[in-house]
Amino acid sequence: MSNFIDRRLNPKGKSLANRQRFIRRARAEIKEAVQKSLKDRTVSDFAKDQKISIPTKSTKEPHFRHDQGAGGEHDRVLPGNKDFVEGDQIKKPRQGDGQGRGKDAASGGDFEDDFTFTLSQDEILDIFFEDLELPNLIKTSLKEIKTFSWRRAGFTTSGSPNQINLVRTMRNSFGRRLAMKRPSEAEIEHSRQKLAQLKCGATPNAENREVIAELEEEIARLEHKRRWVPFLDPVDVRYNAFAQQPIPTSQAVMFCLMDVSGSMGEREKDLAKRFFMLLHLFLKRRYERLDIVFIRHTHDAQEVDEHTFFYSRQSGGTIVSTALEEMKKIVTERYATGEWNIYAAQASDGYTQTGDASRCVDLLNQDIMPVCQYYAYIEILDEREMEVFSSEESGAELWRAYRTVAKAWSNFATKRIAKPQDIFPVFRELFSKDAAEAKT
Numbered sequence: 001m002s003n004f005i006d007r008r009l010n011p012k013g014k015s016l017a018n019r020q021r022f023i024r025r026a027r028a029e030i031k032e033a034v035q036k037s038l039k040d041r042t043v044s045d046f047a048k049d050q051k052i053s054i055p056t057k058s059t060k061e062p063h064f065r066h067d068q069g070a071g072g073e074h075d076r077v078l079p080g081n082k083d084f085v086e087g088d089q090i091k092k093p094r095q096g097d098g099q100g101r102g103k104d105a106a107s108g109g110d111f112e113d114d115f116t117f118t119l120s121q122d123e124i125l126d127i128f129f130e131d132l133e134l135p136n137l138i139k140t141s142l143k144e145i146k147t148f149s150w151r152r153a154g155f156t157t158s159g160s161p162n163q164i165n166l167v168r169t170m171r172n173s174f175g176r177r178l179a180m181k182r183p184s185e186a187e188i189e190h191s192r193q194k195l196a197q198l199k200c201g202a203t204p205n206a207e208n209r210e211v212i213a214e215l216e217e218e219i220a221r222l223e224h225k226r227r228w229v230p231f232l233d234p235v236d237v238r239y240n241a242f243a244q245q246p247i248p249t250s251q252a253v254m255f256c257l258m259d260v261s262g263s264m265g266e267r268e269k270d271l272a273k274r275f276f277m278l279l280h281l282f283l284k285r286r287y288e289r290l291d292i293v294f295i296r297h298t299h300d301a302q303e304v305d306e307h308t309f310f311y312s313r314q315s316g317g318t319i320v321s322t323a324l325e326e327m328k329k330i331v332t333e334r335y336a337t338g339e340w341n342i343y344a345a346q347a348s349d350g351y352t353q354t355g356d357a358s359r360c361v362d363l364l365n366q367d368i369m370p371v372c373q374y375y376a377y378i379e380i381l382d383e384r385e386m387e388v389f390s391s392e393e394s395g396a397e398l399w400r401a402y403r404t405v406a407k408a409w410s411n412f413a414t415k416r417i418a419k420p421q422d423i424f425p426v427f428r429e430l431f432s433k434d435a436a437e438a439k440t
Contacts, residue, residue: 029054159239172236182229251289252341272347297323321359350396357401
């Protein structure tokens with residue numbers, strides 16, 4: 001039996017075929033391990049390189065072996081022993097007997113050490129966002145950025161010696177010599193050989209002396225002109241020119257809106273956090289600059305940091321329109337619609353003050369949706385409520401009101417989730433390529 005495994009290190013910035021084949025083979029286990037790590041990571045740093053562990057059964061290498069049942073005679077020579085004789089039955093040892101995970105002993109015989117390795121950021125995102133696309137993904141503007149880069153800007157007649165452009169310099173030199181008819185070395189050498197032949201011949205007569213004088217005069221004139229028109233002149237030299245140019249960068253802002261009243265417990269917030277993570281990663285892969293704005297609300301709304309957004313609880317009633325008014329205010333003050341692509345994701349349990357749903361519809365239709373690239377409303381229910389509201393047309397007052405907005409705006413989407421397993425399918429449905437093309 002022979003196993004051939006490529007153990008070479010991956011070159012910088014590349015992945016060898018073995019690593020890619022391994023990821024494809026163990027994709028299901030890898031995907032599950034990555035999703036489990038969502039809970040313990042923040043929205044903005046989830047895409048960083050991370051170590052994950054998968055069962056060792058996914059790492060087994062394929063190999064060839066001889067078929068022992070194919071027939072034929074097999075001769076074996078086995079060593080003797082003092083404990084067993086022919087006919088004794090040997091008990092099969094338990095798996096993991098005396099073995100465990102790391103330094104801790106295993107409590108049973110069915111355990112197996114996990115295989116741990118590091119996934120790069122690109123590999124994590126490839127696993128999450130395969131076959132996905134943002135609806136209405138339009139880079140509406142290229143904002144003037146304060147960062148610059150040096151780029152080629154033609155040629156200049158002055159500069160550093162290490163920036164001389166030899167090709168352009170020699171081209172200028174050749175053109176100048178050709179225009180000024182600079183005599184070549186071969187032309188002067190031909191005249192010199194002709195003069196030498198005349199001088200080495202018989203005693204020169206009057207006619208030969210006249211020709212010799214003309215040749216000497218011609219050679220002197222050619223040499224003078226050759227010195228006067230040099231092979232390389234300072235006017236021929238060209239340098240590579242560089243200029244600072246601003247780097248155009250597409251940019252977007254992601255608004256995260258969530259109800260943090262007493263009805264939104266840790267389960268609901270955890271589900272919302274997972275969805276916000278997915279949306280952030282998806283946008284980050286398509287925009288070079290991405291801002292995140294966290295807005296929480298009860299009967300009042302305010303902009304907060306991420307930790308306060310997910311882990312702080314407040315008491316009070318629920319008025320959803322206050323969060324939309326706060327978003328409208330922040331967009332007006334900080335994010336000009338001509339310079340930013342605006343995305344929003346709202347998570348709620350669907351409850352709001354009586355009559356507030358109509359106020360939310362007015363804010364969305366008049367102020368938010370005209371400037372928003374995409375708006376996703378996620379309603380978090382428990383499993384019993386999901387069974388009761390099996391139809392998308394049935395639901396609480398806020399859900400029914402938002403359904404009217406979804407019918408009027410193709411870039412507005414509403415979905416329900418009840419458990420972590422619902423998040424990724426819902427996310428794929430919201431941002432699938434087929435849905436994007438249909439809405440476009």
